Amino acid sequence: MTEARHDPFHDIARQRHAAELGLWVFLASELVFFGGLFVTYGLYRYAYPSAFEAAGAETAIWLGTINTAILLTSSATMAAAVWAGEAGHKRHVLIGLALTALLGLTFMGVKGVEYYKDISESLYPGAADFPVDMPGAQVFVGLYWAMTGVHAVHLSIGLVAVAITLWRVRAERFDWQNTALLHVLGLYWHLIDLIWIVLYPLLYLMGRSL
Amino acid sequence: MSGRETPARLWRRSALVWLALSLLLATTLGGAYLPIGVWKLPLALTIAAAKAGLVIAIFMGLGQAGGAARIAGLCGVLWVLLLLSLSMTDQTTRQQLPPGFGEDRAGQP
Amino acid sequence: MTDIAALPEPHPATPRPTRSYLGAGSDLRSWLLTTDHKRIAILYALTLTLFFFIGGAAATLIRIELITPAGDLVSADSYNKLFTLHGVIMVWFFLVPAIPTTFGNFILPMAVGASDVAFPRLNLLSWYLTVAGGLLALVSLLVGGVDTGWTFYTPYSTLYSNSYVTLAAAGVFVAGFGTIATGVNMIVTVHVLRARGMRWMRLPLFVWSIYATSIIMVLATPALAVALLMIVVDRLFGLSLFDPDQGGDPIIFQHVFWFYSHPAVYIMILPGMGVVTEIITCFARRRVFGYEAMVFAILGIAIFSFFVWGHHMFVSGQSAWASLVFSILSFVVAVPSAIKVFNWSATLYGGHITFEASMLYALGFLGLFTLGGLTGLFLASIPIDVHVHDTYFVVAHFHYIMVGAMVTAFFGGLHFWWPKVTGRHYSEPWARLAAILMFVGFNFTFFPQFILGYLGMPRRYHSYPPEFQIWHVLSSAGAVILALAYLVPLVYLTLSLRYGRRAGDNPWHASGLEWATTSPPPRDNFVIPPTVDTDPYAYHAAHEEPSERDESGGDHQSSRKDEMP
Numbered sequence: 001m002t003e004a005r006h007d008p009f010h011d012i013a014r015q016r017h018a019a020e021l022g023l024w025v026f027l028a029s030e031l032v033f034f035g036g037l038f039v040t041y042g043l044y045r046y047a048y049p050s051a052f053e054a055a056g057a058e059t060a061i062w063l064g065t066i067n068t069a070i071l072l073t074s075s076a077t078m079a080a081a082v083w084a085g086e087a088g089h090k091r092h093v094l095i096g097l098a099l100t101a102l103l104g105l106t107f108m109g110v111k112g113v114e115y116y117k118d119i120s121e122s123l124y125p126g127a128a129d130f131p132v133d134m135p136g137a138q139v140f141v142g143l144y145w146a147m148t149g150v151h152a153v154h155l156s157i158g159l160v161a162v163a164i165t166l167w168r169v170r171a172e173r174f175d176w177q178n179t180a181l182l183h184v185l186g187l188y189w190h191l192i193d194l195i196w197i198v199l200y201p202l203l204y205l206m207g208r209s210l
Numbered sequence: 211m212s213g214r215e216t217p218a219r220l221w222r223r224s225a226l227v228w229l230a231l232s233l234l235l236a237t238t239l240g241g242a243y244l245p246i247g248v249w250k251l252p253l254a255l256t257i258a259a260a261k262a263g264l265v266i267a268i269f270m271g272l273g274q275a276g277g278a279a280r281i282a283g284l285c286g287v288l289w290v291l292l293l294l295s296l297s298m299t300d301q302t303t304r305q306q307l308p309p310g311f312g313e314d315r316a317g318q319p
Numbered sequence: 320m321t322d323i324a325a326l327p328e329p330h331p332a333t334p335r336p337t338r339s340y341l342g343a344g345s346d347l348r349s350w351l352l353t354t355d356h357k358r359i360a361i362l363y364a365l366t367l368t369l370f371f372f373i374g375g376a377a378a379t380l381i382r383i384e385l386i387t388p389a390g391d392l393v394s395a396d397s398y399n400k401l402f403t404l405h406g407v408i409m410v411w412f413f414l415v416p417a418i419p420t421t422f423g424n425f426i427l428p429m430a431v432g433a434s435d436v437a438f439p440r441l442n443l444l445s446w447y448l449t450v451a452g453g454l455l456a457l458v459s460l461l462v463g464g465v466d467t468g469w470t471f472y473t474p475y476s477t478l479y480s481n482s483y484v485t486l487a488a489a490g491v492f493v494a495g496f497g498t499i500a501t502g503v504n505m506i507v508t509v510h511v512l513r514a515r516g517m518r519w520m521r522l523p524l525f526v527w528s529i530y531a532t533s534i535i536m537v538l539a540t541p542a543l544a545v546a547l548l549m550i551v552v553d554r555l556f557g558l559s560l561f562d563p564d565q566g567g568d569p570i571i572f573q574h575v576f577w578f579y580s581h582p583a584v585y586i587m588i589l590p591g592m593g594v595v596t597e598i599i600t601c602f603a604r605r606r607v608f609g610y611e612a613m614v615f616a617i618l619g620i621a622i623f624s625f626f627v628w629g630h631h632m633f634v635s636g637q638s639a640w641a642s643l644v645f646s647i648l649s650f651v652v653a654v655p656s657a658i659k660v661f662n663w664s665a666t667l668y669g670g671h672i673t674f675e676a677s678m679l680y681a682l683g684f685l686g687l688f689t690l691g692g693l694t695g696l697f698l699a700s701i702p703i704d705v706h707v708h709d710t711y712f713v714v715a716h717f718h719y720i721m722v723g724a725m726v727t728a729f730f731g732g733l734h735f736w737w738p739k740v741t742g743r744h745y746s747e748p749w750a751r752l753a754a755i756l757m758f759v760g761f762n763f764t765f766f767p768q769f770i771l772g773y774l775g776m777p778r779r780y781h782s783y784p785p786e787f788q789i790w791h792v793l794s795s796a797g798a799v800i801l802a803l804a805y806l807v808p809l810v811y812l813t814l815s816l817r818y819g820r821r822a823g824d825n826p827w828h829a830s831g832l833e834w835a836t837t838s839p840p841p842r843d844n845f846v847i848p849p850t851v852d853t854d855p856y857a858y859h860a861a862h863e864e865p866s867e868r869d870e871s872g873g874d875h876q877s878s879r880k881d882e883m884p
Contacts, residue, residue: 007843008428008435008512017276018437018511024279025503028286029537035290036545036575040560042294043301043571051566065239072235072261076228079269083220092217125559135566142558142565146549183271190270197261201254205242278510289538292625297574300629300641307639 004175012178019180023187030154034195037147041202044143048136053207055132055140058123063114064204067107068196074103075193078162082186088177090169097166100189104159111152144203151199154192161185227268234261339742339839354439355842360425361740362446367413367421368809370453374408375805377401382764382798385791390782398781399466400482406469407460411491412453414721415583418590419536420445420501422732423529425740427505429833430526432514432851434843437507445497445504452494459486468779470580471546473561473572477553485554488547495544498586502536505529514832516851523831523855524613528593531621535582535589539625543579546572570636577628585624587721588688589617591728592659595681598735599663601829602678603670606856609662616655616662623652630699634708642701649699656692660685675827676750680731683758684724691719694769709779712772715765723761730757730808737812738826742838743819749811756804763797830857 009015045052081096122129124145125138165185169176176182238257242250266272272280340357343349350358381401384392393401428436436442459465465487467476476484509522509530522530549572552558561567600607607613629637629645663685672678694716697703707713734750737743767790772778776787783791825834836845 022507024282028282029541031286033541036542039294072231076224080224087215126557138565142560208242300638303638303640
């Protein structure tokens with residue numbers, strides 16, 4: 001295991017503080033990134049409320065809900081891994097990270113099934129038999145693809161990071177207890193969860209009725 | 211965090227938050243089918259905010275984060291709201307003109 | 320903000336080598352894999368110089384084309400690609416990164432008393448991202464070019480343009496990550512790595528300005544990223560997000576785009592303001608007038624810059640009410656800028672002013688920024704903007720800010736910190752000549768464009784009615800002077816590396832921690848981590864009149880009594 005502290009820091013506490021602050025600043029940046037998509041959604045929804053409801057009713061609500069549950073669960077396991085890291089329980093760090101990675105993979109699998117279903121139901125802009133014939137409906141679906149796609153890219157990056165961290169903790173490649181790395185990884189993972197928490201009602205819950 | 215938290219305790223804490231999140235998920239899913247018209251979106255977003263609040267406060271440990279980190283996170287949210295609110299001034303009044311604005315234009319080709 | 324107590328006692332003083340950062344190896348590997356913020360700053364400086372001259376070459380071609388009313392040198396299509404190349408390269412691969420990544424990287428850690436930035440490896444990654452983005456953009460421009468203008472407006476960029484929009488947008492997107500990473504790095508460095516005693520209100524205003532710039536970088540750049548992303552997915556996957564046929568609204572793209580691109584103007588100018596503050600205080604030998612007001616003006620500009628983007632959209636179909644709101648807010652952002660101009664002037668008042676090259680640049684900045692800022696107020700007012708929108712008036716206005724102010728400040732900083740970076744003096748007479756040439760050439764180039772614009776010459780046209788020719792010829796003649804003026808420093812600065820006199824640690828007798836170490840600085844900046852017990856700009860006590868510059872420092876500064884007013 002290498003030394004936890006590295007230049008330009010004089011002490012490990014300050015180094016931890018820097019890593020955490022840096023990631024929070026990055027999270028603010030990420031929020032604005034997704035914010036641009038949310039705002040685009042909001043402005044279009046104001047312009048085409050009924051088309052957004054009609055097109056929103058076409059998304060696969062059950063797959064979306066299952067995926068929401070999966071992602072919420074993965075946040076819980078990630079949080080446990082981070083807390084275990086702070087308390088020094090290596091085995092539980094590994095369990096938490098492994099569960100998180102597994103749940104993340106499951107999410108991607110379900111998402112893939114959903115995308116397949118969407119395409120087979122012509123739920124993409126420019127499809128020959130697009131199910132909703134209203135101005136703005138294709139924009140909704142365009143946003144659905146853009147938002148979930150960008151989210152999936154973030155999740156994939158998160159998955160790779162979790163897998164690498166899992167291996168590095170297992171092999172004791174870094175001081176997982178004293179550095180902020182686990183915490184920072186957790187923050188990023190929770191951000192992915194947060195984005196999905198907002199995407200879920202916007203993309204799946206609109207226009208539903210019994 | 212307290213010095214040596216037992217594994218059982220930390221898993222229990224995480225499970226409790228997970229339970230709350232799952233209940234909120236069930237609520238919002240049910241709420242989507244309620245016949246409440248325009249209130250659907252506010253309801254769904256309020257529940258989403260509650261879920262996000264739980265994740266931020268407990269999972270991300272905003273309480274333990276430094277002041278600067280908290281300000282940074284807050285800024286991210288505020289800036290999205292700023293973008294939304296100022297561009298909404300355009301979107302909500304796109305078809306309107308201030309008094310006296312239209313007359314000059316009317317005569318022009 | 321001060322959530323960190325004073326720095327604890329540093330590690331017991333292990334004797335560090337005092338060898339300069341340049342001595343840490345000279346092979347390619349020692350540069351390309353370095354994590355030293357000073358070396359990364361130099362990597363950036365070389366890269367940005369290259370991009371500056373590529374963008375400048377495009378501008379030269381544009382100005383040559385415009386000498387005659389007929390579009391005879393290049394076709395209309397090539398002309399579109401030329402000004403797009405000029406805009407894309409200059410905005411994202413010179414102006415935005417220019418000062419934060421060079422002087423910000425080199426000076427800021429030293430100015431706060433740190434041995435490096437908070438995340439040195441991320442810093443290097445930023446450079447690679449900038450280079451990768453720049454290469455992508457260059458490739459797109461070489462294989463066929465982009466004809467959308469630097470603004471990538473939809474639906475032209477998504478539905479109609481058959482040029483290499485996706486590649487160019489991807490380049491800007493990648494470079495954007497570099498910018499965000501730099502912003503995060505600078506913010507955390509200022510928060511966490513200040514030396515003992517370096518309280519927030521003791522930070523030099525250059526540090527404050529880079530800090531504020533970094534806030535804008537972090538919060539605005541993602542909006543650009545997502546705007547470009549929407550274009551790219553639209554082009555690649557046909558998501559038709561802005562397709563009017565499907566109910567798409569191109570104005571929504573403009574909202575997201577300008578939510579970045581107006582604050583980006585302040586990403587460009589705020590660091591310049593910081594540089595100029597350092598120079599003016601040093602060569603007027605005065606404590607800066609109204610330090611606190613300056614700090615709040617910097618932060619005010621950073622925050623208010625996000626409230627005004629709609630003034631780019633007065634004639635785009637944005638609602639008239641929104642235009643009203645944005646017009647009023649745009650006037651508000653002028654207040655902190657004006658505070659800064661007044662404070663610089665008040666700092667000069669009664670100062671003991673000498674006219675070194677960097678001071679000439681700083682004084683030029685003051686005048687050009689004021690002119691650019693005031694014409695900005697014209698454009699913030701809706702009736703005038705409707706009249707001159709998309710004319711050369713706008714072109715002249717933003718070139719006064721971006722070239723007149725920002726590039727001038729960049730050259731000012733380059734001359735001010737050159738002895739610190741290289742340990743050498745450049746030729747002062749040549750430097751002054753270049754500064755004066757640049758000022759003259761700049762005004763010659765861009766002042767006629769105010770008149771052209773007011774007369775009705777639209778921007779982005781490669782041919783025009785003959786009655787505009789005289790102004791275009793004037794402008795192009797000025798551009799020749801300006802181009803020459805930019806080449807002069809390339810010569811004498813390069814020569815100074817070999818033949819320049821040794822500069823000593825503090826040739827300007829400037830305050831600031833970066834001057835407290837050797838020139839060029841050692842790898843870790845300071846042999847002993849510094850502590851700070853005075854306010855910045857301690858050129859004399861607050862109640863004292865500024866006095867004759869102390870020449871006893873024994874450096875090469877010759878007495879310049881003949882130039883005293």
